[in-house]
Amino acid sequence: KQEVTQIPAALSVPEGENLVLNCSFTDSAIYNLQWFRQDPGKGLTSLLLIQSSQREQTSGRLNASLDKSSGRSTLYIAASQPGDSATYLCANKGGSEKLVFGKGTKLTVNP
């Protein structure tokens, strides 16, 4: 059974700092891994999706990496801004069509 763990559960940083969010999964037989952003009381916004054949994906100040052999993915946020404050969720897709989510990391970027 696939399990996804995200650490830390919460992170508070000053504006401008570079930061890394971690995601680990127990079953390396994944199809893809996806990072989402969730604002309080809102839905999910997809940030980056990494196919199992890829090592990383980049979008603006965001970079996500995938290491299937170690069962890990990281989301790197450069030059963080207060507007980046949100909960970040990672989810992987295995052999079935369903996504398995971690509990998320709640990020606070202080001005």
Place this chain on the structure above:
Amino acid sequence: NAGVMQNPRHLVRRRGQEARLRCSPMKGHSHVYWYRQLPEEGLKFMVYLQKENIIDESGMPKERFSAEFPKEGPSILRIQQVVRGDSAAYFCASSPLVLREGPIFGPGTRLTVL
């Protein structure tokens, strides 16, 4: 393209009542997924449907919960005789037949059971 639409956005029910949550997938999407997010928890898969067919309901509670995606109209997640533990955010996502990218999520319905 309006994206995935869910209504109502907020729903309040008393214990024992029924809750009906609706999801209209993106135009051109034929597959719908329902996920539940309990307070302080991650999203948990509930059910995966295509038009008139349940593909995978392995995450659905055995009693009181049902889902459908009729030929016409939105997908419906129905919760009968709600209890306080059903209070959660329920998210719908949709995808086309061939899922190369991730599904697109709706804004969610927040159910509160008094």
